[in-house]
Amino acid sequence: LRQAGQIDNAKKLLEEMESKGLKPDGFTHSIVIECLSESGSLETACKLVLDSIREHDKINKVLYTTLIHNLGKVGAVDMAYHFMQETTALGHKPDITTFNNLIHTMGKWGNIDAAVKTVSLMEEFDLSPDEVTYNSLINGFSRVGLMDSAFQMFEQMIQSGMVPDTYTYNILINMLCKHGDVEAAIGQFTKMTSEGCKPNLVTYNELIAGFASIGNWAMALKLCKEMESAGFAADFFTYTPLILCLGKEGKLDAALKLFRQMLQRSLKPSFHTCNQLVDFLTRVDRVKEAHAVFEDLKALGYRPTLSMYRFLINANKRMGRLEEIDDLNREIKSMGLSF
Numbered sequence: 001l002r003q004a005g006q007i008d009n010a011k012k013l014l015e016e017m018e019s020k021g022l023k024p025d026g027f028t029h030s031i032v033i034e035c036l037s038e039s040g041s042l043e044t045a046c047k048l049v050l051d052s053i054r055e056h057d058k059i060n061k062v063l064y065t066t067l068i069h070n071l072g073k074v075g076a077v078d079m080a081y082h083f084m085q086e087t088t089a090l091g092h093k094p095d096i097t098t099f100n101n102l103i104h105t106m107g108k109w110g111n112i113d114a115a116v117k118t119v120s121l122m123e124e125f126d127l128s129p130d131e132v133t134y135n136s137l138i139n140g141f142s143r144v145g146l147m148d149s150a151f152q153m154f155e156q157m158i159q160s161g162m163v164p165d166t167y168t169y170n171i172l173i174n175m176l177c178k179h180g181d182v183e184a185a186i187g188q189f190t191k192m193t194s195e196g197c198k199p200n201l202v203t204y205n206e207l208i209a210g211f212a213s214i215g216n217w218a219m220a221l222k223l224c225k226e227m228e229s230a231g232f233a234a235d236f237f238t239y240t241p242l243i244l245c246l247g248k249e250g251k252l253d254a255a256l257k258l259f260r261q262m263l264q265r266s267l268k269p270s271f272h273t274c275n276q277l278v279d280f281l282t283r284v285d286r287v288k289e290a291h292a293v294f295e296d297l298k299a300l301g302y303r304p305t306l307s308m309y310r311f312l313i314n315a316n317k318r319m320g321r322l323e324e325i326d327d328l329n330r331e332i333k334s335m336g337l338s339f
Contacts, residue, residue: 046083053090072105075114100132107140115140131162142175170202177210205237212245236267247280271302282315
Protein backbone atom coordinates (compact mmCIF):
# COMPACT_ATOMS: atom_id res chain seq x y z
CA LEU A 1 0.00 0.00 0.00
CA ARG A 2 2.88 2.37 0.82
CA GLN A 3 4.60 1.67 -2.49
CA ALA A 4 1.32 2.26 -4.29
CA GLY A 5 0.97 5.61 -2.55
CA GLN A 6 -2.15 4.55 -0.64
CA ILE A 7 -0.98 6.03 2.65
CA ASP A 8 -4.45 6.56 4.16
CA ASN A 9 -5.31 2.91 3.50
CA ALA A 10 -2.06 1.84 5.14
CA LYS A 11 -2.97 3.84 8.27
CA LYS A 12 -6.47 2.31 8.29
CA LEU A 13 -4.96 -1.17 8.02
CA LEU A 14 -2.79 -0.43 11.06
CA GLU A 15 -5.86 0.69 13.03
CA GLU A 16 -7.69 -2.48 11.97
CA MET A 17 -4.78 -4.62 13.18
CA GLU A 18 -4.85 -2.93 16.58
CA SER A 19 -8.65 -3.24 16.88
CA LYS A 20 -8.32 -6.99 16.37
CA GLY A 21 -5.75 -7.27 19.13
CA LEU A 22 -2.83 -7.72 16.76
CA LYS A 23 0.16 -5.70 17.98
CA PRO A 24 2.26 -4.27 15.14
CA ASP A 25 5.98 -4.87 15.61
CA GLY A 26 8.74 -2.30 15.18
CA PHE A 27 9.10 -3.05 11.50
CA THR A 28 5.38 -2.47 10.84
CA HIS A 29 5.42 0.76 12.80
CA SER A 30 8.53 1.95 10.96
CA ILE A 31 6.70 1.52 7.63
CA VAL A 32 3.78 3.54 8.99
CA ILE A 33 6.20 6.27 10.10
CA GLU A 34 7.68 6.32 6.60
CA CYS A 35 4.14 6.63 5.20
CA LEU A 36 3.30 9.48 7.56
CA SER A 37 6.56 11.23 6.73
CA GLU A 38 5.99 10.94 3.00
CA SER A 39 2.50 12.37 3.38
CA GLY A 40 3.82 15.30 5.45
CA SER A 41 2.25 14.01 8.67
CA LEU A 42 5.41 14.20 10.77
CA GLU A 43 3.53 15.42 13.86
CA THR A 44 1.42 12.25 13.78
CA ALA A 45 4.61 10.20 13.36
CA CYS A 46 6.11 11.89 16.44
CA LYS A 47 2.94 11.12 18.40
CA LEU A 48 3.08 7.47 17.31
CA VAL A 49 6.63 7.10 18.67
CA LEU A 50 5.80 8.95 21.89
CA ASP A 51 2.74 6.73 22.43
CA SER A 52 4.99 3.71 21.95
CA ILE A 53 7.39 5.02 24.63
CA ARG A 54 4.53 5.68 27.05
CA GLU A 55 3.08 2.21 26.47
CA HIS A 56 6.31 0.23 26.79
CA ASP A 57 8.37 2.66 28.93
CA LYS A 58 11.26 2.26 26.53
CA ILE A 59 12.35 3.51 23.14
CA ASN A 60 11.90 1.26 20.14
CA LYS A 61 15.20 1.92 18.36
CA VAL A 62 13.76 1.10 14.93
CA LEU A 63 10.92 3.61 15.31
CA TYR A 64 13.12 6.25 16.89
CA THR A 65 15.85 6.02 14.22
CA THR A 66 13.28 6.03 11.39
CA LEU A 67 11.61 9.15 12.75
CA ILE A 68 14.90 11.00 13.38
CA HIS A 69 15.97 10.19 9.82
CA ASN A 70 12.76 11.60 8.36
CA LEU A 71 12.85 14.72 10.53
CA GLY A 72 16.39 15.33 9.35
CA LYS A 73 15.47 14.66 5.73
CA VAL A 74 13.05 17.62 5.66
CA GLY A 75 15.09 19.80 8.02
CA ALA A 76 12.36 19.90 10.69
CA VAL A 77 14.54 21.39 13.45
CA ASP A 78 11.77 22.77 15.68
CA MET A 79 9.72 19.60 15.50
CA ALA A 80 12.80 17.49 16.27
CA TYR A 81 13.60 19.76 19.24
CA HIS A 82 10.09 19.48 20.69
CA PHE A 83 10.09 15.72 20.11
CA MET A 84 13.37 15.35 22.02
CA GLN A 85 12.01 17.52 24.83
CA GLU A 86 9.04 15.14 25.06
CA THR A 87 11.22 12.03 25.13
CA THR A 88 13.41 13.65 27.80
CA ALA A 89 10.32 14.32 29.93
CA LEU A 90 9.48 10.62 29.56
CA GLY A 91 12.93 9.72 30.90
CA HIS A 92 14.62 9.10 27.56
CA LYS A 93 17.10 11.88 26.89
CA PRO A 94 18.62 12.03 23.40
CA ASP A 95 22.30 11.14 23.19
CA ILE A 96 25.07 12.34 20.90
CA THR A 97 24.27 9.56 18.40
CA THR A 98 20.70 10.87 18.02
CA PHE A 99 21.93 14.38 17.29
CA ASN A 100 24.63 13.13 14.92
CA ASN A 101 22.07 11.08 12.97
CA LEU A 102 19.85 14.13 12.70
CA ILE A 103 22.69 16.47 11.66
CA HIS A 104 24.14 13.95 9.19
CA THR A 105 20.77 13.44 7.49
CA MET A 106 20.11 17.19 7.31
CA GLY A 107 23.51 17.77 5.73
CA LYS A 108 23.07 14.87 3.33
CA TRP A 109 19.77 16.29 2.05
CA GLY A 110 21.10 19.82 1.69
CA ASN A 111 19.45 21.24 4.82
CA ILE A 112 22.72 22.68 6.11
CA ASP A 113 21.11 25.68 7.86
CA ALA A 114 18.91 23.26 9.80
CA ALA A 115 21.97 21.16 10.66
CA VAL A 116 23.82 24.20 12.07
CA LYS A 117 20.75 25.21 14.08
CA THR A 118 20.48 21.68 15.45
CA VAL A 119 24.08 21.85 16.74
CA SER A 120 23.16 24.99 18.73
CA LEU A 121 20.44 22.97 20.50
CA MET A 122 22.83 20.31 21.77
CA GLU A 123 23.88 22.34 24.82
CA GLU A 124 20.32 22.28 26.13
CA PHE A 125 20.69 18.52 26.45
CA ASP A 126 24.19 18.78 28.04
CA LEU A 127 25.87 17.58 24.87
CA SER A 128 28.78 18.92 22.81
CA PRO A 129 29.73 18.30 19.17
CA ASP A 130 32.22 15.49 18.60
CA GLU A 131 34.28 14.42 15.58
CA VAL A 132 31.24 12.84 13.92
CA THR A 133 29.26 16.07 14.33
CA TYR A 134 31.98 18.17 12.73
CA ASN A 135 32.50 15.70 9.88
CA SER A 136 28.77 15.78 9.15
CA LEU A 137 28.78 19.59 9.07
CA ILE A 138 31.89 19.77 6.88
CA ASN A 139 30.32 17.25 4.53
CA GLY A 140 27.04 19.17 4.53
CA PHE A 141 28.73 22.45 3.58
CA SER A 142 30.74 20.60 0.93
CA ARG A 143 27.61 19.11 -0.64
CA VAL A 144 26.03 22.53 -1.19
CA GLY A 145 29.27 24.05 -2.49
CA LEU A 146 30.01 26.29 0.52
CA MET A 147 33.78 25.73 0.50
CA ASP A 148 34.67 28.61 2.83
CA SER A 149 32.15 27.44 5.42
CA ALA A 150 33.48 23.89 5.15
CA PHE A 151 37.01 25.05 5.89
CA GLN A 152 35.81 27.31 8.71
CA MET A 153 34.13 24.30 10.29
CA PHE A 154 37.35 22.30 9.75
CA GLU A 155 39.35 24.97 11.63
CA GLN A 156 36.71 25.09 14.36
CA MET A 157 37.03 21.33 14.73
CA ILE A 158 40.78 21.64 15.29
CA GLN A 159 40.37 24.57 17.70
CA SER A 160 37.96 22.43 19.73
CA GLY A 161 40.80 19.99 20.31
CA MET A 162 39.69 17.33 17.87
CA VAL A 163 41.95 15.63 15.36
CA PRO A 164 40.68 15.38 11.76
CA ASP A 165 40.76 11.81 10.46
CA THR A 166 41.03 10.30 6.99
CA TYR A 167 37.28 10.71 6.47
CA THR A 168 37.54 14.43 7.24
CA TYR A 169 40.35 14.98 4.75
CA ASN A 170 38.56 12.88 2.13
CA ILE A 171 35.58 15.24 2.34
CA LEU A 172 37.83 18.26 1.75
CA ILE A 173 39.77 16.58 -1.07
CA ASN A 174 36.54 15.50 -2.78
CA MET A 175 35.14 19.04 -2.51
CA LEU A 176 38.29 20.66 -3.92
CA CYS A 177 38.58 18.17 -6.79
CA LYS A 178 34.93 18.70 -7.76
CA HIS A 179 35.63 22.43 -7.98
CA GLY A 180 38.70 21.78 -10.16
CA ASP A 181 41.20 22.95 -7.52
CA VAL A 182 43.40 19.87 -7.64
CA GLU A 183 46.47 21.73 -6.40
CA ALA A 184 44.65 22.64 -3.18
CA ALA A 185 43.49 19.01 -2.96
CA ILE A 186 47.11 17.83 -3.18
CA GLY A 187 47.90 20.38 -0.48
CA GLN A 188 45.37 18.72 1.83
CA PHE A 189 46.80 15.32 0.91
CA THR A 190 50.30 16.49 1.86
CA LYS A 191 48.98 18.01 5.08
CA MET A 192 47.18 14.85 6.16
CA THR A 193 50.19 12.61 5.54
CA SER A 194 52.55 15.02 7.33
CA GLU A 195 50.27 14.88 10.36
CA GLY A 196 50.35 11.10 10.41
CA CYS A 197 46.86 10.63 8.96
CA LYS A 198 47.04 7.77 6.48
CA PRO A 199 45.26 8.10 3.11
CA ASN A 200 43.02 5.21 2.05
CA LEU A 201 41.71 3.97 -1.28
CA VAL A 202 38.99 6.63 -1.30
CA THR A 203 41.62 9.38 -0.85
CA TYR A 204 43.61 8.22 -3.85
CA ASN A 205 40.50 7.68 -5.98
CA GLU A 206 39.30 11.23 -5.28
CA LEU A 207 42.66 12.66 -6.36
CA ILE A 208 42.91 10.42 -9.44
CA ALA A 209 39.40 11.42 -10.53
CA GLY A 210 40.24 15.07 -9.86
CA PHE A 211 43.34 15.11 -12.05
CA ALA A 212 41.64 12.97 -14.70
CA SER A 213 38.76 15.47 -14.88
CA ILE A 214 41.14 18.23 -15.96
CA GLY A 215 42.98 16.00 -18.44
CA ASN A 216 46.16 15.57 -16.39
CA TRP A 217 46.55 11.88 -17.14
CA ALA A 218 50.24 11.83 -16.18
CA MET A 219 49.53 12.90 -12.59
CA ALA A 220 46.52 10.60 -12.40
CA LEU A 221 48.67 7.61 -13.43
CA LYS A 222 51.42 8.65 -11.01
CA LEU A 223 48.92 8.70 -8.16
CA CYS A 224 47.61 5.30 -9.24
CA LYS A 225 51.12 3.82 -9.02
CA GLU A 226 51.68 5.50 -5.66
CA MET A 227 48.37 4.08 -4.46
CA GLU A 228 49.30 0.53 -5.47
CA SER A 229 52.73 0.91 -3.83
CA ALA A 230 50.88 1.83 -0.64
CA GLY A 231 49.09 -1.54 -0.81
CA PHE A 232 45.76 -0.53 -2.34
CA ALA A 233 44.36 -2.37 -5.37
CA ALA A 234 42.74 -0.28 -8.08
CA ASP A 235 38.96 -0.65 -8.17
CA PHE A 236 36.08 0.49 -10.40
CA PHE A 237 36.42 4.07 -9.16
CA THR A 238 40.14 4.08 -9.97
CA TYR A 239 39.92 2.66 -13.48
CA THR A 240 36.88 4.54 -14.77
CA PRO A 241 38.23 8.13 -14.68
CA LEU A 242 41.65 6.95 -15.84
CA ILE A 243 40.30 5.13 -18.91
CA LEU A 244 38.03 8.03 -19.87
CA CYS A 245 40.78 10.60 -19.40
CA LEU A 246 43.36 8.62 -21.39
CA GLY A 247 40.86 7.97 -24.17
CA LYS A 248 39.83 11.62 -24.37
CA GLU A 249 43.46 12.74 -24.46
CA GLY A 250 44.26 10.31 -27.29
CA LYS A 251 46.27 7.87 -25.18
CA LEU A 252 44.29 4.93 -26.50
CA ASP A 253 46.91 2.21 -25.99
CA ALA A 254 47.11 3.08 -22.31
CA ALA A 255 43.31 3.31 -22.06
CA LEU A 256 42.87 -0.12 -23.65
CA LYS A 257 45.55 -1.62 -21.41
CA LEU A 258 43.68 -0.44 -18.32
CA PHE A 259 40.36 -1.60 -19.78
CA ARG A 260 41.78 -5.11 -20.31
CA GLN A 261 43.35 -5.05 -16.86
CA MET A 262 39.99 -4.13 -15.39
CA LEU A 263 38.32 -7.12 -17.06
CA GLN A 264 41.14 -9.45 -15.97
CA ARG A 265 40.54 -8.38 -12.38
CA SER A 266 36.83 -9.22 -12.72
CA LEU A 267 35.81 -5.58 -12.45
CA LYS A 268 32.85 -4.65 -14.63
CA PRO A 269 33.34 -1.42 -16.61
CA SER A 270 30.29 0.82 -16.87
CA PHE A 271 28.28 1.05 -20.08
CA HIS A 272 29.46 4.67 -20.41
CA THR A 273 33.12 3.61 -20.27
CA CYS A 274 32.61 0.98 -22.99
CA ASN A 275 30.58 3.36 -25.14
CA GLN A 276 33.19 6.11 -24.88
CA LEU A 277 36.02 3.71 -25.73
CA VAL A 278 34.21 2.59 -28.88
CA ASP A 279 33.66 6.25 -29.77
CA PHE A 280 37.33 7.20 -29.17
CA LEU A 281 38.60 4.21 -31.19
CA THR A 282 36.27 4.65 -34.16
CA ARG A 283 37.15 8.34 -34.43
CA VAL A 284 40.73 7.35 -35.34
CA ASP A 285 39.62 4.30 -37.37
CA ARG A 286 40.98 1.71 -34.95
CA VAL A 287 38.06 -0.43 -36.03
CA LYS A 288 39.22 -3.90 -34.96
CA GLU A 289 39.88 -2.72 -31.43
CA ALA A 290 36.55 -0.88 -31.37
CA HIS A 291 34.78 -4.09 -32.41
CA ALA A 292 36.59 -5.98 -29.64
CA VAL A 293 35.36 -3.50 -27.00
CA PHE A 294 31.89 -3.66 -28.58
CA GLU A 295 31.88 -7.45 -28.12
CA ASP A 296 33.10 -7.06 -24.54
CA LEU A 297 30.21 -4.69 -23.88
CA LYS A 298 27.69 -7.28 -25.06
CA ALA A 299 29.43 -10.04 -23.07
CA LEU A 300 29.08 -7.85 -19.98
CA GLY A 301 25.31 -7.88 -20.47
CA TYR A 302 24.88 -4.38 -21.87
CA ARG A 303 22.57 -3.64 -24.80
CA PRO A 304 24.28 -1.60 -27.54
CA THR A 305 22.64 1.66 -28.56
CA LEU A 306 22.03 2.95 -32.06
CA SER A 307 24.69 5.61 -31.56
CA MET A 308 27.25 2.89 -30.90
CA TYR A 309 26.26 1.05 -34.06
CA ARG A 310 26.55 4.35 -35.90
CA PHE A 311 30.12 4.83 -34.61
CA LEU A 312 31.09 1.41 -35.93
CA ILE A 313 29.27 1.65 -39.27
CA ASN A 314 30.78 5.04 -40.07
CA ALA A 315 34.28 3.85 -39.21
CA ASN A 316 33.84 0.68 -41.28
CA LYS A 317 32.63 2.78 -44.23
CA ARG A 318 35.79 4.86 -44.11
CA MET A 319 37.83 1.65 -44.08
CA GLY A 320 35.78 0.04 -46.87
CA ARG A 321 34.79 -2.89 -44.65
CA LEU A 322 31.46 -3.66 -46.37
CA GLU A 323 31.01 -7.13 -44.92
CA GLU A 324 31.25 -5.78 -41.36
CA ILE A 325 28.69 -3.11 -42.22
CA ASP A 326 26.26 -5.78 -43.46
CA ASP A 327 26.76 -7.78 -40.25
CA LEU A 328 26.07 -4.71 -38.13
CA ASN A 329 22.92 -3.83 -40.09
CA ARG A 330 21.62 -7.39 -39.68
CA GLU A 331 22.31 -7.19 -35.96
CA ILE A 332 20.45 -3.86 -35.70
CA LYS A 333 17.46 -5.35 -37.49
CA SER A 334 17.44 -8.48 -35.30
CA MET A 335 17.28 -6.23 -32.22
CA GLY A 336 14.26 -4.39 -33.59
CA LEU A 337 16.19 -1.16 -33.96
CA SER A 338 16.33 1.24 -36.88
CA PHE A 339 18.07 4.49 -37.72
